[in-house]
Amino acid sequence: MGWVSVPTQHAAYAERAARECVGTGAGAQGPGADTLCALAQAHPAPQGRYTMYRCQHCALEFADPMLSPPAAWYGALYGALPLYPADRWEYGQVLQALGPPDTVLDHGCGSGHFLGLAAGRVRRAIGIDFSPAGVAAVRRRGLEAHVAAEGAADGIALSEPASHITAFHVLEHLPRPAALFELARALGTPSVQLWVAVPSDRRPDRLSGEADDLDAPPHHLTRWTPRALQALGEREGWQLRALHHEPLPWRQCVWEVGRRSRPVAALLAANPWPRPLRRGLARLAALALWAWGRHPMDQASGFSMLARYTLNR
Numbered sequence: 088m089g090w091v092s093v094p095t096q097h098a099a100y101a102e103r104a105a106r107e108c109v110g111t112g113a114g115a116q117g118p119g120a121d122t123l124c125a126l127a128q129a130h131p132a133p134q135g136r137y138t139m140y141r142c143q144h145c146a147l148e149f150a151d152p153m154l155s156p157p158a159a160w161y162g163a164l165y166g167a168l169p170l171y172p173a174d175r176w177e178y179g180q181v182l183q184a185l186g187p188p189d190t191v192l193d194h195g196c197g198s199g200h201f202l203g204l205a206a207g208r209v210r211r212a213i214g215i216d217f218s219p220a221g222v223a224a225v226r227r228r229g230l231e232a233h234v235a236a237e238g239a240a241d242g243i244a245l246s247e248p249a250s251h252i253t254a255f256h257v258l259e260h261l262p263r264p265a266a267l268f269e270l271a272r273a274l275g276t277p278s279v280q281l282w283v284a285v286p287s288d289r290r291p292d293r294l295s296g297e298a299d300d301l302d303a304p305p306h307h308l309t310r311w312t313p314r315a316l317q318a319l320g321e322r323e324g325w326q327l328r329a330l331h332h333e334p335l336p337w338r339q340c341v342w343e344v345g346r347r348s349r350p351v352a353a354l355l356a357a358n359p360w361p362r363p364l365r366r367g368l369a370r371l372a373a374l375a376l377w378a379w380g381r382h383p384m385d386q387a388s389g390f391s392m393l394a395r396y397t398l399n400r
């Protein structure tokens with residue numbers, strides 16, 4: 088399916104960082120230069136590129152090599168880009184299933200947003216993450232968290248097994264995705280529910296065949312489909328009980344259709360109208376297209392899809 092150049096990806100991330108105006112903004116060599124330097128130093132990548140493949144059976148897309156960047160690389164990227172969301176659709180989905188007797192283990196707890204929400208509902212909430220700095224920050228919030236080495240259960244000894252294990256946007260980063268299922272088996276009760284959220288296969292940019300630099304190596308090593316989630320679970324002894332796609336709000340769906348159409352794109356590019364006016368006109372035009380019956384996005388979802396597994400016994 089082609090290949091992804093690591094220097095090009097780093098440049099794209101640095102450009103994003105400069106655009107978002109957070110973290111390292113303008114360096115000596117221009118906006119984003121500090122971020123670019125930090126990323127390249129942390130993860131030079133052996134061949135400088137990743138080749139992408141797609142499985143003919145389950146449509147999983149995966150990188151060769153399956154090589155994830157080190158913690159320092161994530162530190163540089165997540166320091167420069169606001170990639171830890173305060174809220175996600177899937178948090179609400181999982182929280183509904185939690186109750187006072189539960190022990191929850193959040194794998195990849197990040198800055199601890201979900202952990203904080205879960206802690207108010209369950210008897211015990213525990214986070215694990217690759218990032219020592221992240222774990223320290225979560226602990227400062229008074230929450231329980233541990234550093235996980237390479238996603239393995241080694242070195243993590245819970246005083247009690249977890250009744251729910253969550254992994255929000257972790258699987259697509261792992262060099263060996265099966266490790267997540269092994270960890271859940273090792274640290275969960277026999278009736279544990281495993282919740283796995285990954286980027287949706289029906290995001291508008293995927294349906295349109297557009298590239299998303301953050302949904303590609305080195306950031307994401309894999310791109311999942313429902314069939315691939317089911318297949319890996321089965322191989323590891325887990326049954327996929329449910330899979331839901333995040334809904335795409337109607338207004339946003341209209342916008343996604345509209346901004347990809349030629350007349351709307353032309354409107355958006357038009358000068359010298361101020362940006363709010365251009366966006367307003369683009370939305371109106373998109374709505375007209377929608378009313379016209381041109382809505383190729385009726386299969387589109389929001390950002391995530393959420394899988395729930397139980398152990399096969």
Ligand SMILES: [Zn+2]
Pocket residue numbers: 142143144145146147315318
């Ligand atoms: Zn496959």
